Amino acid sequence: MTTLLQVKGLSKSFGAVRAVSNIDFTIREGHCVALLGPNGAGKTTTIRMITGLLKQTSGKMEFQGAAEGVHYRSLIGYLPQSPSFYSWMTGSEYLIYAGQLCGLSAATAKLRAKALLERVGISGAAKRRIGSYSGGMKQRLGLAQALVHQPKLLVMDEPVSALDPLGRKEVLELLRELKQETTVLFSTHVLHDAEVLCDDVIIIRNGQVALQGAIDRIRENHRKPTIELQVEQDEHSQRWMSTFSRRIQSLLNEKDEGALFQDVQLQNGIARFTVSEMDAARRMLIEELAREQVKVSRLEVGHTSLEDLFMKVVTG
Ligand SMILES: Nc1ncnc2c1ncn2[C@@H]1O[C@H](COP(=O)(O)OP(=O)(O)OP(=O)(O)O)[C@@H](O)[C@H]1O
Ligand SMILES: [Mg+2]
Structure with a gap:
């Protein structure tokens, strides 16, 4: 299977704090990869470097399939750990706006917004202000925004951590469907979320990879x-x-x-x-x-x- 993203020797220091230290991993096309680790392990820092929002101290990221002169960032859809929205906009307005920011024409953005609101299951609330959405609905809208430009890689930072048990379950189910359609990298500190969703897991601790590989293989190899x-x-x-x-x-x-x-x-x-x-x-x-x-x-x-x-x- 082809490699989509290869991360080599990625490190980030904030002054004396070494948040991420010499991380290597590969994301294969079509796979769903969990970046798993406790609070402060370096998940958000790693994800922000991959999405290009934070400059690494050292190391490289190679993205396959980015055309000449196009930054690979445009191939990534990103859902941050705590997404913020304009609460006065409706879900539909927000998605059209996000689509146009990504370079879609007004007409295409409108079509895309409609399809995505349906895809993530909030089309009934399309014309309501985001300020009135529940946490789970906002997370769905955030997902729709991340998918608006049909990215090759969907990157999500703790997509279900802020949700209540029901919201978690619903969004996990939605993610299970979405991962059939695109390559996914998401972070979590909950093993269960990794187990229900991912093919591969990268366990990080203190900014370093502690263990990585196919989750089924890891489960088998370490079974005693x-x-x-x-x-x-x-x-x-x-x-x-x-x-x-x-x-x-x-x-x-x-x-x-x-x-x-x-x-x-x-x-x-x-x-x-x-x-x-x-x-x-x-x-x-x-x-x-x-x-x-x-x-x-x-x-x-x-x-x-x-x-x-x-x-x-x-x-x-
Ligand atoms: N802007 C910053 N300045 C200084 N230190 C930072 C900064 N951002 C992160 N750190 C430090 O880097 C380390 C990793 O933080 P990071 O946010 O990547 O962890 P995380 O795995 O996402 O944790 P959480 O599960 O709490 O979201 C922590 O020790 C944190 O204090
Ligand atoms: Mg984090």
Whole structure:
């Protein structure tokens, strides 16, 4: 599949603050890419450099398919983190205005505005002032504005973060449709949004890429077996649980790569062990529980989720 945008060694410093540090990634045509990271990771800074609103300190961005003499910026549609509108305009007026700013004729802009208002599901409010729109409606209008010139790449900064749960769901569904039609890059700090929408994910932390690739491949490669264990409330069982978890934890601190137990989390009375080999770990655990006469209330096998990995990558 062809590469649409290639970002190489992109960095941005604000005085002493290194907001983005030597980022590399590729966006392939037709893919939907999530830029995922916690607050302050450098998402907005990266996006603003890609859209040409902020000059990078160093690094390059190569956009394929931009004709000679045409800045690639014109091939990008952009929805900022907090878009602002003229609240006295109607949705329709605003889109026609945005279309004309992008160089469309008045007649074409009008047609395009009508089609887009329908596309994003707010044609019923086309003649209402934007000031009366809900957050979700404004976000839809922002999307329509980003699409007005039929961009090759749609770039959105936290497109659903400011919305309530219903608005989020609606806009996520709309984005799911839109991504069939265009290449998409969007930022989010919520793994779920990346999971429901994207093909590829770039996880950034402290301005650097912590992990990137196809989300399905990442999910598969990092999947590890787990055992969840819960014991009765009696003092003996509870004491065993905390002693055993501590024992595993101290073994972990020795960083033995071949160890049977690779992680342990004790939370709300439930211990969750990540193990390298399920059969051996389960046998060992069951023998220990029997020997120590621990009253087990639940023992459940499973596997680590993408959420586990994400938490580890952004906090670890
Ligand atoms: N104009 C600026 N001047 C100084 N520092 C800045 C500026 N813009 C961003 N930063 C710093 O750069 C870092 C990255 O900020 P950025 O806004 O890109 O993060 P983000 O991932 O978009 O965060 P959020 O999830 O909160 O939107 C932060 O430490 C921030 O304080
Ligand atoms: Mg941001």
